[in-house]
Amino acid sequence: IGLEVVDQIALSLQGGWSPWHRPPGQVSRRSNPPSGEETASSLAVTIGEGSHIGTLRFSDFTFLVPVSGGGLIAGIGAALARLDPRPRLVGVQPETAPFMHGLFYRGSQDGIPDLPSLADGLTGAVESDSITISMVRQLVDEIILVSEEEIARALAFAFYEYGEVIEPSGAVTLAAALRDVERNDIQLAIVSGGNIQPEVHARIVADYAGEARA
Numbered sequence: 001i002g003l004e005v006v007d008q009i010a011l012s013l014q015g016g017w018s019p020w021h022r023p024p025g026q027v028s029r030r031s032n033p034p035s036g037e038e039t040a041s042s043l044a045v046t047i048g049e050g051s052h053i054g055t056l057r058f059s060d061f062t063f064l065v066p067v068s069g070g071g072l073i074a075g076i077g078a079a080l081a082r083l084d085p086r087p088r089l090v091g092v093q094p095e096t097a098p099f100m101h102g103l104f105y106r107g108s109q110d111g112i113p114d115l116p117s118l119a120d121g122l123t124g125a126v127e128s129d130s131i132t133i134s135m136v137r138q139l140v141d142e143i144i145l146v147s148e149e150e151i152a153r154a155l156a157f158a159f160y161e162y163g164e165v166i167e168p169s170g171a172v173t174l175a176a177a178l179r180d181v182e183r184n185d186i187q188l189a190i191v192s193g194g195n196i197q198p199e200v201h202a203r204i205v206a207d208y209a210g211e212a213r214a
Contacts, residue, residue, distance in 0.1 A: 059085040064173040064189040067091035067100050067143060068122040070132030072192065077139030088185070091136065091143040092172040094151060097123040101143045103133055118151050118204075121169030121193065150175035155201070156208035158191070165201060167193040 058080065065073040073091050080087050093101050096115035103109050109125055117123050126133060136143075151168050154175035158164045166174075173189035 058083055058087045060087075060186055061188045062088040062090055062185050064090050064092055064176050064187055066119075066122060066169055066172050066190065066192055067093045067136075068097075068124065068169075069126050069130060070100055070136045072190075073140060074132045074135035076190070077135065081139055088141050089139060090176075091140050092176045093143060093145055094119045094122055094172060095145045095147050098145055099125050100133075100136060101145060104136060104140065104143045118148055118155075118168035119172055121167065121195075122172065144176055146172050146175040146179070150179060152204050153208050154178055155196075156205045159201070159205045160209070164191075165194050165196065166191050167196040169193055 063076065063080065065076055067073050070091075073089065077089050080089060091100065091104075093099075094117040096117040097112075097119075099109045099112055099114075102112050103126060112125070114123055114125065151171050154171040155166060155168055157178060158166045158171065158174060170191040170193045174191055177187045177189045
């Protein structure tokens with residue numbers, strides 16, 4: 001499926017990729033980024049056709065970003081808006097907490113229940129006067145929802161395929177990318193965070209031990 005794990009991708013607002021990345025199949029632990037570079041996250045995953053990432057520009061990608069209150073995706077969107085052409089920017093939320101999704105598509109989060117989720121870092125309503133609401137509406141192209149099962153399977157996939165321990169709130173983007181690996185565009189999933197209780201992670205990866213390979 002043309003999947004590559006990239007450790008701490010450096011954002012260049014000149015519209016090109018830094019050559020700072022690993023070849024497919026080689027995974028190392030997180031390291032500090034080079035000085036002077038801004039990074040989107042400690043881990044990113046690209047899924048798409050087999051073009052080498054070093055030859056591509058940001059505009060070739062669809063960026064997938066976890067969404068809760070909208071701060072992360074608004075900041076990334078503001079940076080990407082300086083590029084011409086601008087990459088496509090898609091937010092991802094759990095189905096159980098689609099608060100920004102409601103604000104984005106119908107201008108309201110009224111009536112949305114705050115249900116439990118593996119991705120508990122993405123739950124909770126958005127503050128009604130948050131500046132991120134208008135920024136997300138302006139800068140984001142789409143917000144999609146993923147199920148609890150998709151989140152768990154993505155977390156297990158990251159562990160079994162690449163040895164990466166990621167938290168469910170970061171795994172939502174990988175879940176969205178793995179849902180549709182036959183797309184013609186190249187999706188870059190921002191996977192933010194590795195904060196998960198060891199026993200929870202062990203239980204999830206054990207549940208999906210036989211299904212980790214997409």
